[in-house]
Amino acid sequence: MFEGRRIQAQLLKGTLPLLVLATLRDTELHGYEIVKRIREQSSGTFAPSEGSLYPVLHRLETEGALEATWRAGDGGPRRRYYRLTRAGLTALERAEREWSTFAGGVRRVAFEGPSDA
Amino acid sequence: MFEGRRIQAQLLKGTLPLLVLATLRDTELHGYEIVKRIREQSSGTFAPSEGSLYPVLHRLETEGALEATWRAGDGGPRRRYYRLTRAGLTALERAEREWSTFAGGVRRVAFEGPSDA
């Protein structure tokens, strides 16, 4: 199904919050759906496990970046819908900047020779 | 000194081998010098500590990606110079591809909305 090769686990470290916050930028979603979106958007490159996702959601909620509400499941168990708070939007913007800095650094070191600075 | 804000440690996870291999693409260098290059090339974004670097160097050497030789120090202790092997070049290329896949995935999820797929 998802042929995109999975990425070394270590690389993903630290990016999950960014991915989650970005996924919730315009919609509110519940956990399973968040994983699904991330997997689809990344063409299967990322497939965070539940053991990774839920702790992150809880941490972001504790930090005030996300708000959550329980809703009755549509023919299934209840779901917890998460949405971005104002603080969450700020956190998202910060995470985006941080990612850009990070990715830019890797590009300079790894893809631009020492001479073409 | 290096004003570029340091990056959250977690983000760096898994990228050090790439940075090291790339730094050694055209030259042979010793440990301290590798750190220095990475720091300069990334404008201070990355400043891997010795506790991070040496284990990585040893692992890459064990895996056959690097070869190393001791040389007398020029007014200082002896140094261990590392250079890329043929296998190391292959590893570098693989790490570059992996990084590209990874960065592309983050871009799609975090920076491109769900609509502009």
Add this chain to the structure above:
DNA sequence: CATGCCTACCTCGCTTTCCGAGGTAACGGT
């Protein structure tokens, strides 16, 4: 009515990898 399956949530222990602190060795200057 009871059993079992599916969805969705949550938790636990393991592993990997980075960091800071601290330790060793060789050389030069005083």
Add this chain to the structure above:
DNA sequence: ACCGTTACCTCGGAAAGCGAGGTAGGCATG
């Protein structure tokens, strides 16, 4: 002879993803 600097190495702790496993409610099936 001693100390400071350079460069190497190691160790313990912390962060975060992963897989496995566990709970609960609703539905279909016997």
